[in-house]
Amino acid sequence: MTTGHHTDQTPPQDGIGHPGMWQVRDFVEEAETEGAPVNPVKMVLRVFRGLWLITIALGAVAGCLLAVAAFNAVKPKFESQGLVRVVAKEPKILYADNDDSRLRLYDAFVSAEATYIQSRPVLERGFDYLVDDMEQQTGSRPDLSFKDYAQSLAVKKQKGLIAITAASTDPAMAQRAVNALLKSYTDLHTQQSGTRQTMRARELEVRVQELSAKLFALNEELLQVGEEYDATSLSKAHLTKVTQLEELDLRIAELTNSLMEMEASNGALDADTGDMEIKRATLLDRAMADMVFERAKRAAELEKLLLRYQPGHDKVATLAASLQVIDDAIESRRRLIATLGKTGAITGTDGAAKSQSMAELEALKRKLSTRRRDLSGDARDLNSKLIQLKRINEEKSQVSGMLAETRRILDQVRLESRNSLPGTIEILSRGSLPDRPASDKRMQFALLGLMAGGGLVVAAVFLWRQVTGRIRFSDDIEGLLPPRTHTFVLPRQAGDDDFARYLGDLQLSDHWRGHGPTVISFVRFSDDCALPLLPVAELAARQGLKTLVVCGAEDGAGSAPGFIESIRGDATVAPMRAGGVDYMPFGTAGTGAGYTVDTARRWLDAWGPRYDLVLIYAGMAERHISARILTKLSHLTVTAVTPGDETRAVQRTISQALAVAPLFVGAVKGDPGLRQADPATHPQEGDIHDQAA
Numbered sequence: 001m002t003t004g005h006h007t008d009q010t011p012p013q014d015g016i017g018h019p020g021m022w023q024v025r026d027f028v029e030e031a032e033t034e035g036a037p038v039n040p041v042k043m044v045l046r047v048f049r050g051l052w053l054i055t056i057a058l059g060a061v062a063g064c065l066l067a068v069a070a071f072n073a074v075k076p077k078f079e080s081q082g083l084v085r086v087v088a089k090e091p092k093i094l095y096a097d098n099d100d101s102r103l104r105l106y107d108a109f110v111s112a113e114a115t116y117i118q119s120r121p122v123l124e125r126g127f128d129y130l131v132d133d134m135e136q137q138t139g140s141r142p143d144l145s146f147k148d149y150a151q152s153l154a155v156k157k158q159k160g161l162i163a164i165t166a167a168s169t170d171p172a173m174a175q176r177a178v179n180a181l182l183k184s185y186t187d188l189h190t191q192q193s194g195t196r197q198t199m200r201a202r203e204l205e206v207r208v209q210e211l212s213a214k215l216f217a218l219n220e221e222l223l224q225v226g227e228e229y230d231a232t233s234l235s236k237a238h239l240t241k242v243t244q245l246e247e248l249d250l251r252i253a254e255l256t257n258s259l260m261e262m263e264a265s266n267g268a269l270d271a272d273t274g275d276m277e278i279k280r281a282t283l284l285d286r287a288m289a290d291m292v293f294e295r296a297k298r299a300a301e302l303e304k305l306l307l308r309y310q311p312g313h314d315k316v317a318t319l320a321a322s323l324q325v326i327d328d329a330i331e332s333r334r335r336l337i338a339t340l341g342k343t344g345a346i347t348g349t350d351g352a353a354k355s356q357s358m359a360e361l362e363a364l365k366r367k368l369s370t371r372r373r374d375l376s377g378d379a380r381d382l383n384s385k386l387i388q389l390k391r392i393n394e395e396k397s398q399v400s401g402m403l404a405e406t407r408r409i410l411d412q413v414r415l416e417s418r419n420s421l422p423g424t425i426e427i428l429s430r431g432s433l434p435d436r437p438a439s440d441k442r443m444q445f446a447l448l449g450l451m452a453g454g455g456l457v458v459a460a461v462f463l464w465r466q467v468t469g470r471i472r473f474s475d476d477i478e479g480l481l482p483p484r485t486h487t488f489v490l491p492r493q494a495g496d497d498d499f500a501r502y503l504g505d506l507q508l509s510d511h512w513r514g515h516g517p518t519v520i521s522f523v524r525f526s527d528d529c530a531l532p533l534l535p536v537a538e539l540a541a542r543q544g545l546k547t548l549v550v551c552g553a554e555d556g557a558g559s560a561p562g563f564i565e566s567i568r569g570d571a572t573v574a575p576m577r578a579g580g581v582d583y584m585p586f587g588t589a590g591t592g593a594g595y596t597v598d599t600a601r602r603w604l605d606a607w608g609p610r611y612d613l614v615l616i617y618a619g620m621a622e623r624h625i626s627a628r629i630l631t632k633l634s635h636l637t638v639t640a641v642t643p644g645d646e647t648r649a650v651q652r653t654i655s656q657a658l659a660v661a662p663l664f665v666g667a668v669k670g671d672p673g674l675r676q677a678d679p680a681t682h683p684q685e686g687d688i689h690d691q692a693a
Contacts, residue, residue, distance in 0.1 A: 055461050063453030070449035076437035077167045080174040083428040084162040114157045126184035171434045178431030204410040211403040218396045231389045241379035248372045255365045295326045471645050487662040499535045511636040511659045517608040521618045521634035523627045529642040541580035545612040551586040552626040553619025562587035567595045567603045621653040
C-alpha cells in the first residue's frame with residue numbers, strides 16, 4: 001500500500017443512477033455554485049444567527065438610555081417677534097423706470113434697513129441694553145455672550161415690513177432680546193436721521209475722487225516716461241536708430257567675409273592668380289598623372305570583379321584596398337602642390353609683400369560692433385518708452401470716459417436728491433412673552449437616540465463577530481472549503497443514526513477505497529472537541545469492516561507501549577481489541593517528533609493491508625507533528641471543527657490538506673447543517689445513508 005497518493009482511487013460513488021451521468025451532474029452543480037450571487041441580507045443574518053435575543057436586548061437598553069439622555073439634553077425653543085414698518089415720503093425713489101426720471105428707492109431702502117438692523121453696532125448696543133435689563137431684574141450679570149445673542153436673532157424682510165425674531169429656551173429671554181434690539185435700532189436711527197445722505201450720491205462722489213486721482217497719476221507717469229518728447233518724436237528717433245543698425249549690420253557682414261577670404265588665402269592679394277598657378281601645376285605634374293591613370297585602371301578592374309563576385313570576396317576586398325591607397329596618395333600630392341602654391345614656390349611671388357593688414361580690418365570690425373551695441377541699447381530704450389506711452393494713453397482714455405460718465409450720473413442724482421429721502425420708521429409690534437414653544441424636537445431626538453443606541457449595538461456585535469474570527473455554526477466554514485466539499489454535522493448528543501449517516505458519507509466519498517485499506521486521519525482544533533472515533537469504528541466493525549483505531553498524537557500518551565514504540569521499532573506492539581475494534585494507544589515516549597515521514601509511510605504500509613479501515617487520531621492541528629505527517633499520508637483527512645474554533649487555524653489546515661472531509665462536532669440547535677441532515681426534510685438522503693450503513 002502507498003498512502004498519501006490517490007492515483008488508485010475508485011470512481012466517485014456519491015450519486016445514484018447511471019455512473020455516466022455523474023460528471024454531467026457535477027458540471028451543472030459547479031456552474032450553479034460559481035454563478036450564484038452573494039446575498040448581503042443572508043450574510044448579515046448569518047453573522048447575527050444565535051445572537052438576535054442578546055443583540056435586541058442590548059440594543060433596547062442602549063437605545064432607551066440614549067433616548068432619555070437626548071430628551072433631557074434638548075430644550076424646546078421659544079420665539080418672540082417684533083415688527084418694524086418703513087414709511088416712505090414718495091413711492092418711487094430708486095432706479096429709473098420708463099415712466100419718469102425719478103429713482104425707485106423704496107425696496108432698496110427696506111433691504112438696507114434690514115441689513116442695518118443686523119449690523120454689529122446695532123447688535124452691540126442691543127446686547128448692552130439686554131445685559132442692563134437683566135441685571136436690574138436679577139441683580140447679577142447674566143451668563144450670556146454676544147455671539148449667543150447674535151445667533152439667537154433672525155431678521156427677515158416682508159414687503160414694507162421688517163420682522164425681528166429671537167429664539168431662546170427661556171421665553172422671557174426671547175422677549176427681552178427682541179425689545180433690546182428694537183430699542184437699539186430706534187435710538188441709532190434717530191441719531192443718524194439728521195445727517196443721512198443719499199447712499200448712491202456718496203458712492204458716486206467717492207468714485208469721482210478716485211477716478212480724478214487716477215487720471216492725475218497717469219498724467220504724471222506720462223511726463224516721467226516721455227520727458228520733453230512726445231510719442232511721435234520717440235517713434236521717429238526709434239526709426240532712425242533701426243536704420244543705422246541695418247547699415248552697420250551690412251558693413252560688419254562685408255568685413256567678416258573679407259577676413260574669411262584673407263585667412264583662406266593667407267593674406268595674399270593675388271589669390272585668384274595663385275589659384276590658377278596651383279591648378280596648372282596640378283595638371284602638369286607627372287606623378288599626379290601616373291597615379292590618376294593607375295587609379296582609373298584599377299577602378300575598371302574593380303567593377304568587373306563586382307559583377308562576378310560578392311562584395312565581401314577576397315579579390316574584391318584586396319583591389320578595393322589598393323584603390324584606397326592610390327586615392328590617399330593622390331590627395332596627399334594635391335595638398336603638397338597647394339601648399340607650394342600658397343608659399344609662392346610655384347608662382348614665384350612673395351605673399352607677405354602683397355598681403356593686406358588683417359589687424360586693421362579686425363580693429364575696424366570691433367569698432368563697428370561696439371557702435372552697433374550702443375545703437376541697439378538706445379533703440380531698445382526708445383521702444384520700451386513707446387510701449388509705456390501707448391499703455392498710458394489707453395488708460396487715460398478709459399479713465400477719462402469713466403470720469404465723464406460718473407460726473408454725469410452724479411449730477412443727475414444731485415438734481416433728484418429732493419425725492420431720495422426714504423422717510424421714517426415705525427415700530428408696529430414689540431416682542432411679547434410666548435406661551436408655547438415654537439419648536440420642540442425632544443421626541444425626534446429621543447427617537448434618534450433610540451435608533452442610534454440600537455444601531456451602535458448592532459454595529460458592535462457585527463464588528464465583534466468579524467474581529468473575533470470564531471466559528472459558531474457549520475456553514476461558517478463553507479467559504480474555507482474547496483469546491484464540491486461536503487461538511488457533515490453532528491449534534492451535541494449524537495446517536496447511532498448520526499454515526500451511521502456519517503460513516504455512509506465517508507463510504508460514498510471519492511476517497512474511499514473500494515479495494516484495499518482506507519486510511520483516515522482525524523485532527524481537531526481545541527481540547528473541547530470530542531472526536532467520534534470509537535463510535536464510528538465500532539459501527540464499521542458491525543458492518544463487517546476490519547477496523548484499526550490508532551492514537552498518533554502525544555496528548556494520548558500513557559503507561560503502555562503503543563504507536564510510537566511500534567513506529568520507531570523499539571518494541572513489538574499488538575493492538576488491543578475492544579468492541580470488535582483493534583485499538584493501538586500512543587505509547588509512553590511522550591513525544592511524536594521521533595519519526596520521519598518515510599518511517600510513518602513504512603509503518604502504514606506494514607499495518608494498513610491487515611485492515612479494511614484505519615482510523616488515526618493525528619492530534620491538534622498546528623500543535624502536534626503527527627497532524628502534519630499523518631494527514632499527508634492518509635487517503636482522507638477529517639478536520640473536526642467545534643463551535644468556538646479559530647477561523648484562521650481551520651482555514652490554514654484545510655488549505656494544506658490533500659483530501660479534506662470537514663466534520664462539525666457539537667452543533668447547537670438551529671444549526672443549518674442539522675436542518676439539512678434532518679430525515680424528515682430529506683427522506684431520500686436518509687434512505688441512502690441507511691442503505692450504506
